[in-house]
Amino acid sequence: MDQAPYVSSPSDKSADAPVRQAGKKPIVTPMMAQFFEIKAVNPGYLLFYRMGDFYELFFEDAEIASGALGIVLTTRGKHLGKEIPMCGVPVHAAQDYLKKLIRLGHRVAICEQLEDPAEAKKRGSKSVVKRDVVRLVTPGTLTEDDLLPAGTNNFLGALSMISHGEFDFALAWADISTGETFVVDLGENRLADELARLNLAELILAPATEQKLGESKILPEGLVRHVAMAAPETFDSEEATASLKSAFPQIEVTGFTRAARSALGALIAYVAETQKTASISLRAPEVQTATGLMQIDLATRTSLEILATNRGEAKGSLRHTIDRTVTTAGARLLARRLSAPLIVPDHINKRLDMVETFVADTIARETLREHLRQTPDLTRPLTRLALERGGPRDLVHVGFAINSARQLAEKLAGMDDLPAGLVELAQVLDAAPGELAVRIKSAIEPSPSVLVRDGGFVREGFDAELDEQRGLATKSRTVISELQAALASQTDIRALKIKHNRVLGFFVEVPATHGKKLLDEPFLNKFIHRQTMANAMRFTTAELGELEGRIVRAQGRALEIEQVIFDRLLGQVL
DNA sequence: ACAGCTTCGGGGACCT
DNA sequence: AGGTCCCCTAAGCTGT
Numbered sequence: 072m073d074q075a076p077y078v079s080s081p082s083d084k085s086a087d088a089p090v091r092q093a094g095k096k097p098i099v100t101p102m103m104a105q106f107f108e109i110k111a112v113n114p115g116y117l118l119f120y121r122m123g124d125f126y127e128l129f130f131e132d133a134e135i136a137s138g139a140l141g142i143v144l145t146t147r148g149k150h151l152g153k154e155i156p157m158c159g160v161p162v163h164a165a166q167d168y169l170k171k172l173i174r175l176g177h178r179v180a181i182c183e184q185l186e187d188p189a190e191a192k193k194r195g196s197k198s199v200v201k202r203d204v205v206r207l208v209t210p211g212t213l214t215e216d217d218l219l220p221a222g223t224n225n226f227l228g229a230l231s232m233i234s235h236g237e238f239d240f241a242l243a244w245a246d247i248s249t250g251e252t253f254v255v256d257l258g259e260n261r262l263a264d265e266l267a268r269l270n271l272a273e274l275i276l277a278p279a280t281e282q283k284l285g286e287s288k289i290l291p292e293g294l295v296r297h298v299a300m301a302a303p304e305t306f307d308s309e310e311a312t313a314s315l316k317s318a319f320p321q322i323e324v325t326g327f328t329r330a331a332r333s334a335l336g337a338l339i340a341y342v343a344e345t346q347k348t349a350s351i352s353l354r355a356p357e358v359q360t361a362t363g364l365m366q367i368d369l370a371t372r373t374s375l376e377i378l379a380t381n382r383g384e385a386k387g388s389l390r391h392t393i394d395r396t397v398t399t400a401g402a403r404l405l406a407r408r409l410s411a412p413l414i415v416p417d418h419i420n421k422r423l424d425m426v427e428t429f430v431a432d433t434i435a436r437e438t439l440r441e442h443l444r445q446t447p448d449l450t451r452p453l454t455r456l457a458l459e460r461g462g463p464r465d466l467v468h469v470g471f472a473i474n475s476a477r478q479l480a481e482k483l484a485g486m487d488d489l490p491a492g493l494v495e496l497a498q499v500l501d502a503a504p505g506e507l508a509v510r511i512k513s514a515i516e517p518s519p520s521v522l523v524r525d526g527g528f529v530r531e532g533f534d535a536e537l538d539e540q541r542g543l544a545t546k547s548r549t550v551i552s553e554l555q556a557a558l559a560s561q562t563d564i565r566a567l568k569i570k571h572n573r574v575l576g577f578f579v580e581v582p583a584t585h586g587k588k589l590l591d592e593p594f595l596n597k598f599i600h601r602q603t604m605a606n607a608m609r610f611t612t613a614e615l616g617e618l619e620g621r622i623v624r625a626q627g628r629a630l631e632i633e634q635v636i637f638d639r640l641l642g643q644v645l
Numbered sequence: 646a647c648a649g650c651t652t653c654g655g656g657g658a659c660c661t
Numbered sequence: 662a663g664g665t666c667c668c669c670t671a672a673g674c675t676g677t
Contacts, residue, residue, distance in 0.1 A: 100657065102657080121655095122655050122669090124654055124655085125671080137670095143670065158670060161670080163671095184654095197662090199656075200655075
């Protein structure tokens with residue numbers, strides 16, 4: 072079994088070390104005290120500690136991450152007389168690094184600044200900004216598209232064990248990027264087969280279960296990619312039942328066995344712990360009865376090469392060979408069905424009737440395939456939106472998906488001799504909330520930014536004040552180009568240009584040969600020197616500063632309005 | 646294409 | 662206590 076790398080942190084020893092030595096200056100700086108405190112409650116995670124524009128890693132975390140990511144290992148300050156190893160990544164580029172670390176099997180705790188630095192200053196000049204972990208990123212709890220595999224589910228599982236002479240097991244699993252949740256009761260003999268079928272990204276175990284599995288060698292090496300050790304209480308049937316009840320108030324918990332409740336409870340607790348404040352959105356668990364699906368033992372599964380070849384490659388597997396799906400959701404469904412074939416004749420016939428319809432009707436098949444090809448994945452955008460990690464593009468995809476579902480329903484309904492399965496499907500699809508799609512379409516640009524904070528995603532004409540603010544920003548830009556002409560003629564420098572970059576904002580640039588002129592009367596007071604380059608000099612003026620301020624304010628207000636519009640639509644989606 | 650500087654936002658050391 | 666100066670990743674400029 073491949074254990075996730077465990078990071079033993081220096082915090083274990085130092086967390087409660089005295090901050091001051093009697094009469095001497097502090098030996099642990101306030102920031103390090105905060106770091107150790109946060110580190111101590113998240114053992115086993117690399118701590119991404121937010122400092123301004125960077126996520127910083129310290130001590131062993133820094134050594135591990137710098138090696139794994141190929142970034143520079145440096146130092147920052149001292150702790151107990153020794154230099155503190157540090158490495159860091161800029162926040163805007165953190166996603167790529169996070170992806171690499173997760174791929175390598177590391178687990179990462181994201182620690183953010185929870186207040187404005189000005190607030191901290193108010194508490195005293197030596198206080199540090201309040202920080203805490205907002206999310207734990209593990210292989211089984213990903214929601215970001217570029218961290219997730221496209222064509223397969225990313226399953227997180229929890230295995231419970233109940234001993235009464237013999238051992239009863241239950242396995243609960245969920246894809247938190249889609250919300251699908253399942254549970255099954257298992258005997259010891261079927262454990263390996265079931266885990267092989269599901270190919271979990273991460274499995275949660277209580278220490279006793281891990282020990283038992285290790286001793287009895289029930290599971291072959293490498294079957295479980297990453298193990299997360301959970302506190303035994305989360306599997307405890309009372310606590311588990313409580314978390315189950317609060318996660319799914321609508322379902323009857325007594326319908327599950329004790330082992331199933333235990334596994335589900337631990338799964339829910341783990342999701343809640345890793346997602347912190349973000350609301351979890353798992354769907355009601357579906358009980359997988361062993362009777363409806365074919366049991367395939369591990370050896371058979373491996374030699375059938377259903378999802379992967381014996382060597383573990385996708386290429387050459389059954390799935391890879393026959394997969395003609397056109398959507399990622401379709402690819403995931405195909406993988407699931409191939410892994411667990413039906414065995415009940417009625418179910419098989421119902422599915423075959425649906426297949427037959429499309430085998431016979433080439434035109435309908437091609438029309439629907441073409442239609443599906445243009446349908447975005449709905450489940451993952453929805454989950455991101457629910458976890459407050461979604462953006463305008465997710466909203467648009469939800470709208471597209473709704474329209475697409477309704478059109479699909481229409482196309483199905485227009486076909487003759489529809490089998491029962493497809494009639495049911497058409498009904499489900501037709502129930503999609505079309506009005507919501509209309510609202511999204513009327514408010515949001517067809518291909519908007521991914522992030523809300525980038526702005527510019529609300530359509531022109533949707534909100535009068537937004538249009539007005541955008542107009543102000545545009546108008547100020549026109550004024551700036553007029554200003555350039557005016558300044559060029561006033562100074563008699565034809566090469567005078569007004570430019571913009573992220574550092575200086577708007578500035579006046581003149582060739583070096585003319586620069587000196589602006590440093591003297593009569594321009595001395597008007598042009599404020601900012602930068603001298605090899606071939607040019609850069610200045611700002613009060614007027615330019617004011618225009619820039621106007622643009623910045625208008626853009627800021629516009630963004631606020633867009634945020635409100637986004638939040639309102641988000642409320643209607645969820 | 647590439648070297649070298651600057652940026653971001655914090656914390657800390659060392660002053661008064 | 663408060664002010665000033667210095668420091669530090671990766672990345673993105675600027676200048677050659």
